[in-house]
Amino acid sequence: MNVKKFxxxxxxxxxxxxxxxxxxxxxxxxxHDVYTPYPVHGLDHAMxxxxxxxxxxxxxxxxxxxxxxxxxxxxxxxxxWPLNFGGKPHFSxxxxxxxxxxxxVLFSAVGMVLTFCYLCRLAPFLKKHHFHPRATDDYFVMAIxxxxxxxxxxxxxxLQNAGAFEIDVQNAETGWWLGTYDKEQQLIKxxxxxxx
Amino acid sequence: MHLKYESQLREPLVYGDxxxxxxxxxxxxxxxxxxxxxxYIGFFISVALxxxxxxxxxxxxxxxxxxxxxxxxxxxxxxxxxxxxxxGIGHAGTLISAILLLFRQGWRTGVNRAAEAMTIxxxxxxxxxxxxxxxxxxxxxxxxxxxxxxGPLWVNFNSPLLWDVFAISTYFTVSLLxxxxxxxxxxxxIRDRAKTKLRKKLxxxxxxxxxxxxxxxxxxxxxxLVLAGxxxxxxxxxHTIVSFDFATSVIPGWHTTIFxxxxxxxxxxxxxxxxxxxxxxxxxVYGLQDYITIGHIEAMNKVIVLTGSIVGCAYITELFMGWxxxxxxxxxxxxxxxxxxxxxxxxxxxxxxxxxxxxxQIFWFRKMRRNVFVxxxxxxxxxxxxxxxxxxxxxxxxxxxxxxxxWSVYYSPTIFEIGFYMGTFGLFFTCxxxxxxxxxxxxxxxxxxxxxxxxxxxKDAVGDIEVQKVEEFAHEYAH
Numbered sequence: 001m002n003v004k005k006f007x008x009x010x011x012x013x014x015x016x017x018x019x020x021x022x023x024x025x026x027x028x029x030x031x032h033d034v035y036t037p038y039p040v041h042g043l044d045h046a047m048x049x050x051x052x053x054x055x056x057x058x059x060x061x062x063x064x065x066x067x068x069x070x071x072x073x074x075x076x077x078x079x080x081w082p083l084n085f086g087g088k089p090h091f092s093x094x095x096x097x098x099x100x101x102x103x104x105v106l107f108s109a110v111g112m113v114l115t116f117c118y119l120c121r122l123a124p125f126l127k128k129h130h131f132h133p134r135a136t137d138d139y140f141v142m143a144i145x146x147x148x149x150x151x152x153x154x155x156x157x158x159l160q161n162a163g164a165f166e167i168d169v170q171n172a173e174t175g176w177w178l179g180t181y182d183k184e185q186q187l188i189k190x191x192x193x194x195x196x
Numbered sequence: 197m198h199l200k201y202e203s204q205l206r207e208p209l210v211y212g213d214x215x216x217x218x219x220x221x222x223x224x225x226x227x228x229x230x231x232x233x234x235x236y237i238g239f240f241i242s243v244a245l246x247x248x249x250x251x252x253x254x255x256x257x258x259x260x261x262x263x264x265x266x267x268x269x270x271x272x273x274x275x276x277x278x279x280x281x282x283x284g285i286g287h288a289g290t291l292i293s294a295i296l297l298l299f300r301q302g303w304r305t306g307v308n309r310a311a312e313a314m315t316i317x318x319x320x321x322x323x324x325x326x327x328x329x330x331x332x333x334x335x336x337x338x339x340x341x342x343x344x345x346x347g348p349l350w351v352n353f354n355s356p357l358l359w360d361v362f363a364i365s366t367y368f369t370v371s372l373l374x375x376x377x378x379x380x381x382x383x384x385x386i387r388d389r390a391k392t393k394l395r396k397k398l399x400x401x402x403x404x405x406x407x408x409x410x411x412x413x414x415x416x417x418x419x420x421l422v423l424a425g426x427x428x429x430x431x432x433x434x435h436t437i438v439s440f441d442f443a444t445s446v447i448p449g450w451h452t453t454i455f456x457x458x459x460x461x462x463x464x465x466x467x468x469x470x471x472x473x474x475x476x477x478x479x480x481v482y483g484l485q486d487y488i489t490i491g492h493i494e495a496m497n498k499v500i501v502l503t504g505s506i507v508g509c510a511y512i513t514e515l516f517m518g519w520x521x522x523x524x525x526x527x528x529x530x531x532x533x534x535x536x537x538x539x540x541x542x543x544x545x546x547x548x549x550x551x552x553x554x555x556x557q558i559f560w561f562r563k564m565r566r567n568v569f570v571x572x573x574x575x576x577x578x579x580x581x582x583x584x585x586x587x588x589x590x591x592x593x594x595x596x597x598x599x600x601x602x603w604s605v606y607y608s609p610t611i612f613e614i615g616f617y618m619g620t621f622g623l624f625f626t627c628x629x630x631x632x633x634x635x636x637x638x639x640x641x642x643x644x645x646x647x648x649x650x651x652x653x654x655k656d657a658v659g660d661i662e663v664q665k666v667e668e669f670a671h672e673y674a675h
Contacts, residue, residue, distance in 0.1 A: 014648070037216060037385070038644040039413040049411055054418045062426075076341070076350045085354055095354040098437050102362040105426045109370040113377055116419045120412045122380065122404035133388040135408045136381065138216030138644075181400030182393040 003171050005146040006032060007155045008131045009164030010139045014040055017140045020162035021046045024144065027158060032143040032174065035135035054119070058112040065107025069100040127179035129172040139166075204659060207491040208652035209302055209643075214486070216644050220385055223638050226482045227386060231633050234481065242625035249619005252612040253328050261331045263612045269604035270594045274613040275325045277586040281466070282322035282620065283364065283438055284459075284582060287431055288467025289315025290371055293378075294427035297420065302650055303495050305642040306488045309382075310478060311471045312375040313635070317627040318470070319368045321620035326360070328616070356440035363437040370430060374423045377416070380406045382636040435463040442589065449529040449593030452517075458510035462582060465503035465552070468496050469578035474628065476572045478637060487638050494565045500578065501559035507585075508553035525598065533592040540606055541592045544584050551581025 011017045017034070021043070024031055031047055077083070078090045088095075117123060135141040142164070146152060156167050210219075231239075256263045266273050289311040296304035327336050339361050341351045351358050384406035387399035406412070439459035442450035452458075472493065479488040518530025534545040555577050558564045565571075596603045631637070648654050661669060 033407075034410045035408040036410065036413065037220075037408060038381075038641040039417050040410070043410050044414040047410055049414060052411075052415045052418045054415050055422055058422045058426075072341075073353045077353060081347055081350055083352070085352065088354070092354055098356075098359040098433065098440075099353055099362045101429070101433060102359075102366040105370060105430050106366040109373055109423055109426055112419055112422060113373045116377070116415055117404065120409075120415060122406065122412075124401045124404055126405040127400070128405045128407055130388065130407060134217075136385040136388045136406070137220045141408075176405060180397045181387055181390075182397035 003173055005150075005152075006131065006143045006170050006172055007146060007150075007152060007159065008168055008170055009142045009144070009159035009162070010132060010134075010166040011142065011164055012139060014140070016163035017043070017142070018046055020142065020159075020164065023162050024142070024158075029150075029155065029158075030145045030147070032145040035131060035141040035143070037136055037138055037140075040140070054112060054116060057115045058108050061111030061115075062104045062108035064111070065104040066100055068107065069103035070096070073099065121176045125178055125180065126176045127181060128176050129174065131170060131172070132166075143170075202649045202655065202658070204655050204662060206650070207489070208655055209306060209489065209491070209646055209650040211486040211489055211652045213653040214647060214651055216647065219643050219647060220389070220640060222484070222486070223636050223640050223643070224386055224389060226632070227634060227636065228389075232481075235629065235633065239626065239629045242622050242629055245618050245622030246626050247619075247622070248615050249617075249622050252615030252619055253324075255612055256328060256616070257333055261329070263610060265607060265610050265613065267604050267607070269597050269602055270591060270607040272590050272594065273607055274587075274609045274617060275329045277583065277590050278617050278620065279322050279325035280438055280586045280590075281583050282318045282325075282624075284435065284463035284466045284586075285470045285579075286315045286318035286322060286367075286371075286467065287435060287460075287463035288471045289313070289318075290367075290374070290427045290431040291464055291467065292471070293374060294424040294431065297424040298428060301495075302646050303492050305639055305646055306492050307471060307475055307496070307638075308642070309375075309378065309635075309639045310474060310632075310637050311467075312371060312378070313628065313631045313637075314470060314474060315371050315467075316368065316375060317624045317631075318467075319364065319371065320627070321624050323364060323368070324616075324620055324623070356437065356444050359437045360441060363434045367430060367434045370423070370427055374420075374427060377419060377423070378639060378642075379635065380404055381408065381416070381641045382639060384408065385640050386636065432460055435460045447593050448523070448525040449533070449589065452514065454510055454513055458507065461503045461506035461510070462552075462585060465500060465507055466579055466582035468499050468503070469575040469582070472496055472500070472571055472575035473579070476568055476575070478632065482632070482637065484638065487643060490566050490568070493568065493571055494562075497559045497565040497571060497574075500574070501556050501565075504552055504556035504559075504578070511549065511553060528596070529593055533596060534588060541588070541595065544588050545592065548581050548584035548588050551577050552585060555581075 009020075011020060017040070021031065021034065025048065034043060034047060036043065073096050074091060077092075082090045085092075121128075131143050132139055132141045142159075144155060144159075146155070146169075152169055156169075159167050214222075264273065264275070266275075289308075292304050292311045293308040296308075327333060330336055339351060339358065341353075380403055383399050383403035387396060387403045390396045390399055436456040436459065439455035443452055443455035445451060475488050475493070475496075479485050515530055515535060518526050518535075521527075532539050533541060536542050537546050556574065558570065558574065591607055594604075595607055
């Protein structure tokens with residue numbers, strides 16, 4: 001994975017962060033990500049992120065659950081091993097509704113959580129680069145990716161102007177790797193990027 | 197100036213002069229210091245109770261269900277009473293986290309984490325009873341539908357008992373997922389504060405490498421909302437299905453169409469009572485009075501008085517129908533076996549009435565709703581009452597059959613039935629003590645989310661804005 005250079009600015013309030021995001025974007029810098037201690041509503045739109053499709057995935061999983069339950073039960077009770085329960089019809093849909101509903105919910109919930117973990121690359125024993133340890137406490141941390149043409153000093157001054165109270169430059173990998181947090185991270189140096 | 201503001205008329209959700217860092221400090225403190233002596237005492241009592249339960253179950257498995265005082269007439273006794281009781285308690289957590297999320301009730305943030313944990317532990321306890329009641333528990337997997345060498349002989353999908361298997365296991369799974377996905381950001385917070393290597397490692401594993409990225413938060417919000425939307429009908433369906441275990445039978449006292457709403461209301465009633473029992477202690481022991489405020493307690497007491505009254509309404513409807521149906525078996529069950537104080541189990545019916553219907557009416561008074569001692573006392577009373585309710589429904593409907601020749605002698609539990617019940621208390625509190633020591637008992641990220649709009653010190657700043665005219669406000673802030 002490539003090691004990239006980031007200028008990282010920390011903000012301490014939403015009301016400073018929002019105008020800063022706007023300024024940084026209009027100035028043409030590329031925001032890698034903003035790390036916040038809680039979900040800041042509207043920040044995704046301010047950063048120009050598209051809406052998530054997780055709901056759609058959830059709907060598809062739900063329909064899968066409904067079909068599995070309906071298909072499974074009707075096959076079992078009408079074709080594989082039809083049993084006579086007090087003379088009632090073999091295809092007794094009303095009595096199956098509870099299980100069909102439960103499987104709909106189960107498939108949807110399990111599927112969505114797994115999809116969420118997959119999309120966000122969340123799993124035990126994974127490790128990522130954290131730009132600031134207080135991003136999960138009280139700092140709003142904006143990481144701006146530098147290209148070969150970026151003037152780092154200009155960018156730092158720009159962030160300072162936008163209201164960041166702590167600014168530094170970090171070389172980091174953006175992906176994930178296996179590991180635990182008790183050991184210091186080891187970056188895989190990629191010489192090609194350093195030359196550029 | 198924060199981007200949103202909330203009127204001062206609304207009670208603050210977080211008291212004191214807090215900033216984000218202070219919130220983290222306050223909630224993480226119990227996890228980062230050594231547990232108190234009281235914690236160890238409580239924990240060891242719980243483990244001892246759990247051991248008693250394990251021994252009782254061991255004796256039941258080795259010597260059979262005959263270790264319990266069940267007989268041919270009273271086939272369900274303490275075991276199913278306790279099952280329904282625990283499942284009912286397990287309803288408040290999801291109600292708080294899901295339904296109140298959909299209704300945008302801000303006060304859920306202070307109590308949802310612990311209430312969800314309580315839900316999960318309560319459902320774990322509930323599950324023990326039907327499983328061990330099977331007797332030959334090594335064949336418990338027969339309740340799952342799978343292609344087998346016995347035909348294949350499938351389970352009966354038309355049976356409420358099987359619906360229960362699906363409902364309870366789905367409910368447990370979904371609650372667990374909901375709870376854990378909410379915990380990820382908070383584990384991230386603890387991981388990033390950790391001083392020791394072991395903590396960094398374990399909380400790092402538990403946090404699934406959470407970073408707090410905006411995209412991740414966006415997906416997380418979507419996930420929570422959809423899970424809430426799924427859990428809301430789920431929580432209603434679970435106790436509905438539990439009530440079907442009784443309502444679809446033809447036993448007088450069970451064969452009742454009002455069971456589903458009546459059971460759901462009862463579940464919320466007992467669940468909130470258990471949440472109150474735990475919260476009143478938790479906020480005191482961990483000094484979290486700023487986060488679990490009197491306002492939170494009052495809100496939950498309002499739910500208790502509402503659902504208690506719904507349950508009371510159901511009791512009276514049942515009595516009325518016992519007379520109005522002019523069915524002598526119904527009348528015998530409702531008006532003699534239950535309503536008559538001097539019938540063998542009349543005491544349990546009137547105990548239930550006193551605990552569930554009469555005493556919660558005290559919460560019509562604001563002073564009582566906001567009194568911590570009254571709340572704690574009442575929460576215990578309500579849970580005793582709700583245990584009586586299940587006992588009344590099960591035992592008073594069963595102990596006198598249609599034929600006097602098959603009437604049972606007075607059913608009372610053996611030490612092993614009591615031990616099993618005590619054991620589930622042990623399981624519940626062992627889990628809860630571990631939870632309160634190693635997990636953030638309040639959702640840190642969610643408190644931060646409401647802090648700037650509903651925190652006491654931030655609301656004070658709103659006073660100046662509230663006296664402004666609309667035009668002035670619009671000119672200054674909403675241009």
